Structures are given as structure tokens and as C-alpha cells.
Amino acid sequence: MGIAKYRFGQYQLDAGRRVLSREGHIVDAEPGALEVLCHLVEHRDRAVSEQELRLHLGCDDAVGEAPLADALRAARLAVGDSDERQESIRTTSPRHHRFVARVTSVPEAPASTPAASVGPADHEVIRFCRSADGTRIAYALTGEGPPLVKTANWLTHLDLDRTTPMFAHWFDGLTRGRQLVRYDERGCGLSEWSVPGFALDDLVTDLHCVVDAAGLDRFPLLGVSQGSAVAVAYAARHPERVSRLVLTSAYARGQQIRAGSDRERDAAEVDLNLARAGWRSQGSSFLRYFASQFLGDATPAEWDAFAAYQRQTTSVANGLRFLEEFTRIDVSRTAGQVTCPTLIIHARADPRAPVAQALELATLIPDSRLVLLDSRNHLFTGDDPAWPAFLTHLDSFLAEET
Known part of the structure; x- marks a missing residue:
């Protein structure tokens, strides 16, 4: 299977390149935001804990909660959400978040062919x-x-x-x-x-x-x-x-x-x-x-x-x-x-x-x-x-x- 791309609303997320675009134009998003977004989209079948997201970002307990909070906020802004407007990334409990927008998965060409x-x-x-x-x-x-x-x-x-x-x-x-x-x-x-x-x-x-x-x-x-x-x-x-x-x-x-x-x-x-x-x-x-x-x-x-x-x-x-x-x-x-x-x-x-x-x-x-x-x-x-x-x-x- 090739590197997955995902479409939701006016957005396309290239998970392999960590690139988000809106109607064909690249969305300027911080790397941490893209990491959070990719992880939530790829695990959209469930609510993801903040502990899991921190581990994915490489943030241990010593660095505190600020880096994840910043990355999560930036991820929401990148897809048109906010803390109040949660049409794509929804907080399902105080420490869990889930990607809820409708997603279409678009795989790339198979690995055996030129990509x-x-x-x-x-x-x-x-x-x-x-x-x-x-x-x-x-x-x-x-x-x-x-x-x-x-x-x-x-x-x-x-x-x-x-x-x-x-x-x-x-x-x-x-x-x-x-x-x-x-x-x-x-x-x-x-x-x-x-x-x-x-x-x-x-x-x-x-x-x-x-x-x-x-x-x-x-x-x-x-x-x-x-x-x-x-x-x-x-x-x-x-x-x-x-x-x-x-x-x-x-x-x-x-x-x-x-x-x-x-x-x-x-x-x-x-x-x-x-x-x-x-x-x-x-x-x-x-x-x-x-x-x-x-x-x-x-x-x-x-x-x-x-x-x-x-x-x-x-x-x-x-x-x-x-x-x-x-x-x-x-x-x-x-x-x-x-x-x-x-x-x-x-x-x-x-x-x-x-x-x-x-x-x-x-x-x-x-x-x-x-x-x-x-x-x-x-x-x-x-x-x-x-x-x-x-x-x-x-x-x-x-x-x-x-």
C-alpha cells in the first residue's frame, strides 16, 4: 500500500509528506500541529488520549502540557476549527480528542509501480x-x-x-x-x-x-x-x-x-x-x-x-x-x-x-x-x-x- 492521503471537506492531508492543503493551496501549519492532525486522522475510529499524543510528539512528562496544548490548538486552526467550533477535532472528554469530520482515504500508487x-x-x-x-x-x-x-x-x-x-x-x-x-x-x-x-x-x-x-x-x-x-x-x-x-x-x-x-x-x-x-x-x-x-x-x-x-x-x-x-x-x-x-x-x-x-x-x-x-x-x-x-x-x- 502506498502512502495514504485523506480528504475531508475542502482539505486534503498527505500523511506521508506531512502536508495539509485547502482547495489546492498549502496550509502553513507547524510540524507539531501536522503530527497531531495526522495521528488523529489515522486513528479517527476512536478517541485518542492526550498521553498518547504526547508520546507521539516525543514529549515526556518533564516538558509539561504546553507543547501538546499548542500543537492541538494549531491543528484546530489549520482545519478551520477553534476551541469552541469543533467540527473536525472534537474534545470528547477532558483528556481525549477525536477526529470527527467525514474522511475519504485516497491511497497512492502501489509500491511495485513508479510513484x-x-x-x-x-x-x-x-x-x-x-x-x-x-x-x-x-x-x-x-x-x-x-x-x-x-x-x-x-x-x-x-x-x-x-x-x-x-x-x-x-x-x-x-x-x-x-x-x-x-x-x-x-x-x-x-x-x-x-x-x-x-x-x-x-x-x-x-x-x-x-x-x-x-x-x-x-x-x-x-x-x-x-x-x-x-x-x-x-x-x-x-x-x-x-x-x-x-x-x-x-x-x-x-x-x-x-x-x-x-x-x-x-x-x-x-x-x-x-x-x-x-x-x-x-x-x-x-x-x-x-x-x-x-x-x-x-x-x-x-x-x-x-x-x-x-x-x-x-x-x-x-x-x-x-x-x-x-x-x-x-x-x-x-x-x-x-x-x-x-x-x-x-x-x-x-x-x-x-x-x-x-x-x-x-x-x-x-x-x-x-x-x-x-x-x-x-x-x-x-x-x-x-x-x-x-x-x-x-x-x-x-x-x-x-
């Missing part, structure tokens, strides 16, 4: 496959030529990335003379959001599912940010499949794992708690801080744009799960088993992954080379002088294969 197209010139089509545990994974093929597989890394959204200025240059660069195979990580984008786990083994299995579905036998593999750990683990487990490995903004060990002193452990916990607070409150100051870790050279306006984009990629609850899992990533023992030629490209002043992590990977992976670029961005932007240098090194390295 979307992004222009014939680009030859891109979005498809779906099922991972070993049944999780739906969305993947896309872009361009023509020999393949380059990019591991998923949150934040992504296959349907939005190509029109997002902060990521559009990646497609122009990575599809020059080749076919880019990319996919949304479980729990975000067009892949399934309600999943049992986000462990590294799950993510490696998802990658295996995608390359099998794409019909690839042997291919170069690109890992970006935490996607690099997935790439390292996959290359170590499947040396017969990976011809060359490229890692950028990579780290072998998450912040909590690599903390070697009480001071570093305290700093890691503070950083994670800040991120938790930011995602739960969706406050601009927290989200700007989070964005600045990815885009060190960006302006406040660009940080806000990044924050707005990340709200569309996943739910608050999943965002918290991602952050916690990524701090515990550890491929330091696996890296030494990678046998293919490996290129590691890293910004000297990466604000999220210290350059020491790139040095560690270069030391651990036997046939590796390290390139350090002058940049303060964890994700290279289109106007970053390091971006064309990154592409030059990538193209030269992949050309050696032929």
Missing part, C-alpha cells in the same frame, strides 16, 4: 522496496551512465530535495555522466515513518534492499555524514558489491561513544539535551543552533530555511530517535575490514564532525586516502569554495575505476 516522476530530461523516477523487516523504503534513480549509490542520511526527502536550494547542487554535481541512486532513510522523507528501530544493522539492511531493487551488482558507494557509517559497514560486509568508497563529513564513532573523559561525556549529553529540547519545542533559537552545526558559514536566514526544511523530513518523535541513535554509532572496529579503495573528504573546521574523526577513519581503513578542504560546513553548500574541489576529487577518484 512519481521529476521531468523526462532527468530520467528520475521514485520507486519503493521493502526492507527485511517489511519497512517501506523510497529510492530514486537520477541521470544516466555508470551508477553511484549514495547512502541515506537524515535529513532527506526525495520529493523535495531537488527543489531545495541548499541541496540542488548535489544533484547537478553527482549526476554528471552517471546515474545517482539515492533513497530516504527509514523514518523520514517518503520512506515509512512508523518503524520498529533505527539501529545501524537496520540501516545497512535498507541499503542492501535498495541496491538489490535497483538491480546493481557492483558499484561505487558514497556516504555523507552519518550515512558514512552505513557505507563503511556495508562495504565491510559486502566487499564483492562495493568497488570504491567515498566518505565525506564522516565519523567512525558518535559523540557519546567517542567521549573519552568526563568533560567530553558531559559535553555530549548537553549537546544531545539541547537538540532534544529544540526538537520538542520547535523553538527558533534551538533550531538555528542545530542548523549551524550543519552549515557553519550560513546566514541566520539560511539556518531558518534549513530548519523549515528539516521539519518536513520527519516527525518530532523520529527526529529525537535519530539524534539519539547517531550519537551511539560505532564502526571503528568494522572500518579495518573495508578492502576497496576509499577516498575520505572532510572540512577542516567541520562544526559537527571533528576532523579527528576523518583522521581516525583514514587510519583504520587500509586502502584509503584523505583530503582536507578549507570549509566550516558539515554539508558543503553550492557557494562554498570547497564544493567544486569536492567534485574534482570525487570525479578523479571514480575515474580511476575505469
Whole structure:
């Protein structure tokens, strides 16, 4: 079954993309409001408790009742309701709410058929496959030529990335003379959001599912940010499949794992708690801080744009799960088993992954080379002088294969 869309009155709710529209026009709604709305619509056969809604939003008892109250009020406003006018979202008891408007469910195309197209010139089509545990994974093929597989890394959204200025240059660069195979990580984008786990083994299995579905036998593999750990683990487990490995903004060990002193452990916990607070409150100051870790050279306006984009990629609850899992990533023992030629490209002043992590990977992976670029961005932007240098090194390295 594809990603469900729901119609009620003049509204349409795309549950997969977390987008609400009214008569064809997008309704500007906060992420928390959309999460509440989706959950109530999907469970419209019963009254939903506030405790269940708080858990869905990732709000524990410590943060109090205000975030849910704000999200519920915003959800009502988004569909034309108010505290008094409850034609869609009705309070059935002091602590329970139910979606009562008449709903028509409109499923998308089946997973076995192409679900979307992004222009014939680009030859891109979005498809779906099922991972070993049944999780739906969305993947896309872009361009023509020999393949380059990019591991998923949150934040992504296959349907939005190509029109997002902060990521559009990646497609122009990575599809020059080749076919880019990319996919949304479980729990975000067009892949399934309600999943049992986000462990590294799950993510490696998802990658295996995608390359099998794409019909690839042997291919170069690109890992970006935490996607690099997935790439390292996959290359170590499947040396017969990976011809060359490229890692950028990579780290072998998450912040909590690599903390070697009480001071570093305290700093890691503070950083994670800040991120938790930011995602739960969706406050601009927290989200700007989070964005600045990815885009060190960006302006406040660009940080806000990044924050707005990340709200569309996943739910608050999943965002918290991602952050916690990524701090515990550890491929330091696996890296030494990678046998293919490996290129590691890293910004000297990466604000999220210290350059020491790139040095560690270069030391651990036997046939590796390290390139350090002058940049303060964890994700290279289109106007970053390091971006064309990154592409030059990538193209030269992949050309050696032929």
C-alpha cells in the first residue's frame, strides 16, 4: 500500500509528506500541529488520549502540557476549527480528542509501480522496496551512465530535495555522466515513518534492499555524514558489491561513544539535551543552533530555511530517535575490514564532525586516502569554495575505476 492521503471537506492531508492543503493551496501549519492532525486522522475510529499524543510528539512528562496544548490548538486552526467550533477535532472528554469530520482515504500508487516522476530530461523516477523487516523504503534513480549509490542520511526527502536550494547542487554535481541512486532513510522523507528501530544493522539492511531493487551488482558507494557509517559497514560486509568508497563529513564513532573523559561525556549529553529540547519545542533559537552545526558559514536566514526544511523530513518523535541513535554509532572496529579503495573528504573546521574523526577513519581503513578542504560546513553548500574541489576529487577518484 502506498502512502495514504485523506480528504475531508475542502482539505486534503498527505500523511506521508506531512502536508495539509485547502482547495489546492498549502496550509502553513507547524510540524507539531501536522503530527497531531495526522495521528488523529489515522486513528479517527476512536478517541485518542492526550498521553498518547504526547508520546507521539516525543514529549515526556518533564516538558509539561504546553507543547501538546499548542500543537492541538494549531491543528484546530489549520482545519478551520477553534476551541469552541469543533467540527473536525472534537474534545470528547477532558483528556481525549477525536477526529470527527467525514474522511475519504485516497491511497497512492502501489509500491511495485513508479510513484512519481521529476521531468523526462532527468530520467528520475521514485520507486519503493521493502526492507527485511517489511519497512517501506523510497529510492530514486537520477541521470544516466555508470551508477553511484549514495547512502541515506537524515535529513532527506526525495520529493523535495531537488527543489531545495541548499541541496540542488548535489544533484547537478553527482549526476554528471552517471546515474545517482539515492533513497530516504527509514523514518523520514517518503520512506515509512512508523518503524520498529533505527539501529545501524537496520540501516545497512535498507541499503542492501535498495541496491538489490535497483538491480546493481557492483558499484561505487558514497556516504555523507552519518550515512558514512552505513557505507563503511556495508562495504565491510559486502566487499564483492562495493568497488570504491567515498566518505565525506564522516565519523567512525558518535559523540557519546567517542567521549573519552568526563568533560567530553558531559559535553555530549548537553549537546544531545539541547537538540532534544529544540526538537520538542520547535523553538527558533534551538533550531538555528542545530542548523549551524550543519552549515557553519550560513546566514541566520539560511539556518531558518534549513530548519523549515528539516521539519518536513520527519516527525518530532523520529527526529529525537535519530539524534539519539547517531550519537551511539560505532564502526571503528568494522572500518579495518573495508578492502576497496576509499577516498575520505572532510572540512577542516567541520562544526559537527571533528576532523579527528576523518583522521581516525583514514587510519583504520587500509586502502584509503584523505583530503582536507578549507570549509566550516558539515554539508558543503553550492557557494562554498570547497564544493567544486569536492567534485574534482570525487570525479578523479571514480575515474580511476575505469
